Amino acid sequence: DILIYSPTEIQHREDVHRVLTRLQQHRLIVQASKCQFGVREVKYLGQILAGGMRRPDPEQIEAVQCWKEPTNVKEVRAFMGVANFLRPFVPHFAHVAAPLHALTKKQHPWKWQEEEQQAFDKMKQAICSTATLYLVDPTLPFIVQTDASDI
Structure with missing residues (x-):
């Protein structure tokens, strides 16, 4: 699992591009169907993460x-x-x-x-x-x- 947090949308696009490039360089594949981009809330390891907070799923x-x-x-x-x-x-x-x-x-x-x-x-x-x-x-x-x- 990979989580990428960025303070701004522009920074987020750059960070995502950098991570995807690095994955590609190492011949690692991610399934697009399992990816979420630019979301403000994510379910991760049984928790909901959003805007500097976390709570149980x-x-x-x-x-x-x-x-x-x-x-x-x-x-x-x-x-x-x-x-x-x-x-x-x-x-x-x-x-x-x-x-x-x-x-x-x-x-x-x-x-x-x-x-x-x-x-x-x-x-x-x-x-x-x-x-x-x-x-x-x-x-x-x-x-x-x-x-x-x-x-």
Whole structure:
């Protein structure tokens, strides 16, 4: 996959031409049917990218909404795989996911109780109500906070 961002249309045409020329020089082929040129929004790796922001693909959100309660470790791992992909959009992901993550460890016996159900429900809720993420404005001051938790 190749994404080309340019600040202006003129620059974009030049950048696209330069990339296509380089591909041609190396005998690499792109299928025109799979190309999009000059678009302001693109679906890429399960995310929608547009104008300095990114948000989860609505299809990903719908898949999580419809996800059934796991009945075994394999199903928890599958859910956590999708959830991890959406991790940047979920505040306090590690804390919320901890009971589910514990179930995926080999030494942890399978038990689906209230704590695991609550974690599953919270994860689904958090994923389905995700916020859009925006690029930072480098002209503004940054405040960095860190947490030395055990999670």
